[in-house]
Amino acid sequence: MENGKKHHGIIESLMHGLGFYHDTPYVSDYQREANVRSTIYMSVVIIVLEIWMLIRNVKLNVLTGKCTSFGMFLQYTKNYWILLFVGLATLIYGLIFLKSRRKGLRKISDIWITLFAGICLYFGMQTSFSDFSRGRMIICFLTMILYVACLLIWRPYISIFMLTAIAYGFYQWIDHFAVDKQGNPVHVSAGDQINYITFFISLIMVAISICHQRHREALKAESLEIAAITDELTGLPNMSRFSQLATDYLEESKYTNTELIYLFFNIENFQTFNDRFGYNGGNKLLRSMGQIIRENFPGEPYARQSDDHFVVLTKFEGYDLKVGAVRNSIKYQNKEEVYLDIKVGAYRVKDPDADPRLEVDHARYAANLLKNREEEYIREYDDQMDKDYRLRQYVLNNIDKAIKEGYIKVYYQPVVWSNDGELCGCEALARWDDPDVGFLSPGKFIPVLEECRQIHKLDRCVYETVCKKMRDCLDNNLPIFPTSLNFSRLDFELMDAVGELEKLVEKYQIPRKYLHVEITESALSNDIEGLQKSMRILRERGYSIWLDDFGSGYSSMNVLKDYKFDLLKIDMVFLKNFTGNDNAHKIIKSILDLAKELGMMTLTEGVETQEAVDFLQGAGCGRLQGYFYGKPMTYEEIYAKLQDGTYRLASEFI
Ligand code: C2E
Ligand code: CA
Ligand code: CA
Numbered sequence: 001m002e003n004g005k006k007h008h009g010i011i012e013s014l015m016h017g018l019g020f021y022h023d024t025p026y027v028s029d030y031q032r033e034a035n036v037r038s039t040i041y042m043s044v045v046i047i048v049l050e051i052w053m054l055i056r057n058v059k060l061n062v063l064t065g066k067c068t069s070f071g072m073f074l075q076y077t078k079n080y081w082i083l084l085f086v087g088l089a090t091l092i093y094g095l096i097f098l099k100s101r102r103k104g105l106r107k108i109s110d111i112w113i114t115l116f117a118g119i120c121l122y123f124g125m126q127t128s129f130s131d132f133s134r135g136r137m138i139i140c141f142l143t144m145i146l147y148v149a150c151l152l153i154w155r156p157y158i159s160i161f162m163l164t165a166i167a168y169g170f171y172q173w174i175d176h177f178a179v180d181k182q183g184n185p186v187h188v189s190a191g192d193q194i195n196y197i198t199f200f201i202s203l204i205m206v207a208i209s210i211c212h213q214r215h216r217e218a219l220k221a222e223s224l225e226i227a228a229i230t231d232e233l234t235g236l237p238n239m240s241r242f243s244q245l246a247t248d249y250l251e252e253s254k255y256t257n258t259e260l261i262y263l264f265f266n267i268e269n270f271q272t273f274n275d276r277f278g279y280n281g282g283n284k285l286l287r288s289m290g291q292i293i294r295e296n297f298p299g300e301p302y303a304r305q306s307d308d309h310f311v312v313l314t315k316f317e318g319y320d321l322k323v324g325a326v327r328n329s330i331k332y333q334n335k336e337e338v339y340l341d342i343k344v345g346a347y348r349v350k351d352p353d354a355d356p357r358l359e360v361d362h363a364r365y366a367a368n369l370l371k372n373r374e375e376e377y378i379r380e381y382d383d384q385m386d387k388d389y390r391l392r393q394y395v396l397n398n399i400d401k402a403i404k405e406g407y408i409k410v411y412y413q414p415v416v417w418s419n420d421g422e423l424c425g426c427e428a429l430a431r432w433d434d435p436d437v438g439f440l441s442p443g444k445f446i447p448v449l450e451e452c453r454q455i456h457k458l459d460r461c462v463y464e465t466v467c468k469k470m471r472d473c474l475d476n477n478l479p480i481f482p483t484s485l486n487f488s489r490l491d492f493e494l495m496d497a498v499g500e501l502e503k504l505v506e507k508y509q510i511p512r513k514y515l516h517v518e519i520t521e522s523a524l525s526n527d528i529e530g531l532q533k534s535m536r537i538l539r540e541r542g543y544s545i546w547l548d549d550f551g552s553g554y555s556s557m558n559v560l561k562d563y564k565f566d567l568l569k570i571d572m573v574f575l576k577n578f579t580g581n582d583n584a585h586k587i588i589k590s591i592l593d594l595a596k597e598l599g600m601m602t603l604t605e606g607v608e609t610q611e612a613v614d615f616l617q618g619a620g621c622g623r624l625q626g627y628f629y630g631k632p633m634t635y636e637e638i639y640a641k642l643q644d645g646t647y648r649l650a651s652e653f654i
Contacts, residue, residue: 019155019211023218026225030218031153032106033098035113038151040094042120045147046087053080083123090116117148125170133178133186141170142199149207153214159207167200231304233283234290239311239357242303246313246356249301253352259316260349261380262356263323264363265293267308267330268341268371276338285333285340292329296322301356311360316348323378343370347381365389394437395445399454403461407434410465411632412483414647415603415625418617422650423642425482425516427625428466429632430458456494459487464504466515469635471508479642481653484516484546493527498534502541512542518569520548528562535563546603551591560598568595572606572626579611589619596620 015021023031057077061067067076074081093112097105124144132138149163171188178186188196229241237245253260267273267289274282286308293302293310302312314322323344330342345367347359365388366381381389402408412426432440449455466483473480491497505512517538535545544566550556552571560568570591578584588604595602604616607626616624630641641647 017208017212018157018160020157024222026222027215027218029106030221031214032109034214035152036094036097036109038147038153039090039113039116040098042147042151043087043090043094043116046083046120047091050080050084050087053077054084079123079126083119086116086119113152117152120144121148121166125173128170129174129178132174133180135180135186145203149203150210153211154207156208156211159211160204163200163204163207167196171196231290234287234304236290236293236310237301237303239303239305242301242311242313242360243356245301249313250349250352250356253349260313260352261316261319262347262349262360262363263312263314263319264305264345264347264360264367265289265310265312265326266343266345266364266367268343268377269339270308273338273340288333289330292326296326296329305360305364309364311363313349313356319346320378327377342377343367344378345370345381346378362386362389365392391437391440391444392448395432395440395448396452396454398434399445399449399457402432402434403457407432408458408461408465409433409634410462410469412635412638413625413632414630414638415484415623416629416647417650418613418621418624421629421648423481423647424623424650424653425484426638427484427518427632428462428486430462430486431632450488450490453490453494455488456491456497459485459491459497460495460500462486463501467504467508467510470510470514473635474509478639479649479654480514481649482514482516482544484518486548487517487519489520489531492531492534498537501538501543513544516544516546516567518546518548519565532563539564539566547600560594565600567601567603567622570602570604570621572604575604575606575608575612575626578615579609585615585619588616588621592619592621 054077057073057080061076062073067073090112093105097109121144124141128138128141131140145163145166149159154162171193175187180186229238230236231238250260252258267285270282270285273285277285286304289308289310290304293312297312297314300312300314302310305311323342323346327342327344331340333340345363345365347362347366349359351359362381362385366379366385369385370376370379409431411429411431413429414423415425415427416422417424430442430446432445434440446455446458449458463485466485470480470483472478485501487497501515501517504510505515519535538545545564546567546569547559547563547565548569549571550559550568552573568591570588574584574588574591592602601623602621603623603625604612604621605625607613607616607624607628609628612626613624613628630647638647642649
């Protein structure tokens, strides 16, 4: 059958209806717990009832003088005392059961519940037997039957058997042994027999229906629970389940002195695989990866963390062999021509009490260092990494404070016209000057902030610092120059980048032509339409839009096809090994020609030598930026250099 539903034949359905099926431990536990709860309710009823009976007995027998000794009173009230203690014991047991959930208590619960039900039934029958002899109704018996059959849940075949046996037995007992005060036998009348039989049949039906209902509830609760701890796609545990499993495993290892290690798996090139084989193909690969992990780490905690990331906690001994096996299997999956591999980070457990979810992050960190390193696929977290990792944690924990306290500084790197070397603008570059850890360059914090989706905070701060400084200069008649601001792809995702920039421009009253928007090529891959719209608005408002790092990625030409830029910023990689490299010359020249063709202005970054300057001038590049003209520096340094004549500000900005 489709949808995973099993098809039942008539016999099977009947057997199932009668309760002949196998329950998972979860479902059994669920029902058992419900029964314990019912037992608690019933024990309260019994306790109240018996106390009432005892008080009544004191009134009837002690106060009237019928009972002359304590022994006699005990004799009269023996059954009430027994029931009272059984009720109390059951209540205490039930409450401890629900609270502690200890395995030992679970084991005896079925016996306890059955015993308690039996005792209730027995006393119910006895009381009703004597009631019947006195010509009264057998309410007590019926009450107990209701409790045992309907408040407690039994498999239907047990309910049917039990109720039939009880009903038959009880009436046989009455028919044979009940006598009235005069000693004459009393019988159940034919009319009552029909009533009782109808009653018992109805009771059986009610019991069966409640049982099925409870069973369905338990299955539903189980599937919800499973969904909450399982990764839907691969069926592997999710991270919250992993955390539980790992905690147990670590606890165990403390006693057995086993050394453990966390592994983080990342499928290299998954994105390309996805692009090539589509969503379904990608999902299939993830499912196979899940299966491979399962097979190689049986009985150990593993999970799918997210995307194409998997985590495992395994024994240190021989872990590399297992990883090797996983790698071989995943490479074998790849029958098509897409290159597939895994990158694995490993982190040896140091503190078994630390939160597994956080610990696994060390392994992830080690794995991330292997990106684009073809020859290496596994790396263990070491001391140097630990230093970097701590710095990274520091960055994440302190970015808000750094912004608030003004530790984030903006440095300006000059950009000059290539034909006359006059200053035509600057690029704003962030620095983090921290009183505790010292001076941090962007390489230390930008990638971290991007990875953890915090970059927009920094960028917003840089934009504001730039605008504020510009306002300050305008108010004090100090020189200003166009400044280009770096935008990450995530800025457009994590904040209303255009809106934020506009707000600042309004607040500080900055002419828009003084701000350029630099967008990195890699920023342009995802949401084409959203970004195109943002860029259109920016352009309409009067900002110049620059394509940063052109040529550093893989999709340069595509980017030019899909987006419209005002300026093309050629990445500094082209100027590496530039001297005497004829090909480099040709490539730069043709990029410059292409830009011209597409109606874009040009800038080359990383200009460090006179040779590069001469070439770029000759090749027709509009602007130049690089250490040859100056490293990123504070506004004050730029100002000083303008004063002493090192820089001349282009006339259009004076
Ligand atoms: P980028 O936008 O490509 O910035 C140019 C980087 O190249 C700067 O590094 C700059 O100091 C360096 N550079 C400039 N001229 C030369 C040269 O002649 N030779 C060499 N070897 N390097 C040169 P920096 O300031 O360390 O920034 C690195 C990257 O960090 C930037 O690359 C940019 O992607 C990012 N970044 C910096 N500030 C910000 C910011 O405020 N927001 C965002 N989103 N990213 C920023
Ligand atoms: Ca830039
Ligand atoms: Ca750049």
